[in-house]
Amino acid sequence: MATDISGVGRPIAQANGLPNAHYTDPQVFAEERDAVLYNQWSGLAVAADVPEPGDAKPIEFLGAPLLLLRDKKGVVRVFHNICRHRGMILVSEPKKIEGAIRCPYHSWCYGTDGRLVATPHVGGPGMNTHEDMDRDTLGLVEVPSHIWRDVVFVNLSGTAAPFEEVNADLIERWKEFDSPHYHGGKSSNFQLDVKTNWKLAVENFCESYHLPWVHPGLNSYSRLEDHYNIEEPGKYSGQGTLVYRQIEDDNGTTFPDFPGLSDKWNEGAEYITVFPNVMLGAQRDHAFAIILEPKGLDETSEHIHLYYAKEDTSQELRDKNAALWKVVFEEDVFVVEGMQKGRHAPGFDGGRFSPAMDGPTHLFHQWVAEKIMDHRQKLAAE
Structure with a gap:
């Protein structure tokens, strides 16, 4: 219409x-x-929602599952809150990420900077790597974001x-x-x-x-x-x-x-x-x-x-x-x-x-x- x-x-x-x-x-x-x-x-949240390194907060913005987090270096980032393997939601409630972000489905793990750091048994039992699974290209998808006056603005399309x-x-x-x-x-x-x-x-x-x-x-x-x-x-x-x-x-x-x-x-x-x-x-x-x-x-x-x-x-x-x-x-x-x-x-x-x-x-x-x-x-x- x-x-x-x-x-x-x-x-x-x-x-x-x-x-x-x-x-x-x-x-x-x-x-x-x-x-x-x-x-x-568009405004998504405020940086004060994740005040300390490792703090993570899942946010659904108009149906899009997003993850607001402050990485280990203190940088506030926004990622799609899904595992690159099968699209499972990674974080379901606000929490402190002590080590890595672990997918609850198959335990693929991501650093707070979005890097894919572990893929257990991806090559078969006991084999945690596979030649056709390039971790460098399978990190979390980051959403363009900008902080002004503590407001976290995001551009979901990436075209602005x-x-x-x-x-x-x-x-x-x-x-x-x-x-x-x-x-x-x-x-x-x-x-x-x-x-x-x-x-x-x-x-x-x-x-x-x-x-x-x-x-x-x-x-x-x-x-x-x-x-x-x-x-x-x-x-x-x-x-x-x-x-x-x-x-x-x-x-x-x-x-x-x-x-x-x-x-x-x-x-x-x-x-x-x-x-x-x-x-x-x-x-x-x-x-x-x-x-x-x-x-x-x-x-x-x-x-x-x-x-x-x-x-x-x-x-x-x-x-x-x-x-x-x-x-x-x-x-x-x-x-x-x-x-x-x-x-x-x-x-x-x-x-x-x-x-x-x-x-x-x-x-x-x-x-x-x-x-x-x-x-x-x-x-x-x-």
Whole structure:
């Protein structure tokens, strides 16, 4: 089923959003998986998920079994989580790899760098080598990956341009934050399971238009009129505020700032989506990353992680900060779930965009439509 997405690319005042099928149809979901999520640099996890050498975490990303691990040299890698022999899943739960990664089926073993290091009885009983089994060509298949702001981005198709090239403008925009980001620990990591298509979570995050009605607490000090749109066509979009207020404990203590920031960040903050599925927040004293995991047409897991400029920040203040952000993100749940239900209305045409307020959301729709059209043209040419 090829949807008509021509209306998405029109100027914002005349544009429609993506058609209903992009939120409700399994065939379109599969097309977006390939065109938008596999072919681009998508967020998979964070490096903090595997903090020490040998740590391994299996992750299923849109049906693809992957293995996130930190090798013995401390390098974070992503592999297909299958043995090269018969395709058996190698690691079924998070664990520490003490020696080698051993396949539970026939005990083929791999180093944490992906090399095939043992093939017991492959040449017959007691014969662990065979002239026709070249170990050098049978290592684990590594997935192209890149870490930025602790987020592990992957390109499943292996066809995307380098991450630093694709996201050069955003990296430059936030270069002042090019300093260590320390994960806040267990209390600074939480998950929201939402009954919605993953794109609706992005669309909602992109704009500040909904603040007065959905986030009255936040809007009481960071009002709609204190925000601005961030619009970089074909690259990223989001929103910023001019009145960021630091959180304090009962003694008036705040988190330490990231070093070397300009005055812009004294009361400024920005919230940007790295297309397709990573939502980031940059503030003077802490940062966050939200990785959207599409679980199905109308199921999304939001993995939220909070970061600080130093490792030894106050646990009490970290807990308070996490609780406040959790409230804000939970306030969005009824909205994105309500829009998902609304996409089943037969007469809905994708909706319209406010030229003044919805620019960031429209840019995301345009980017998705562009990637789908590119994918269709490539398939047609094959």
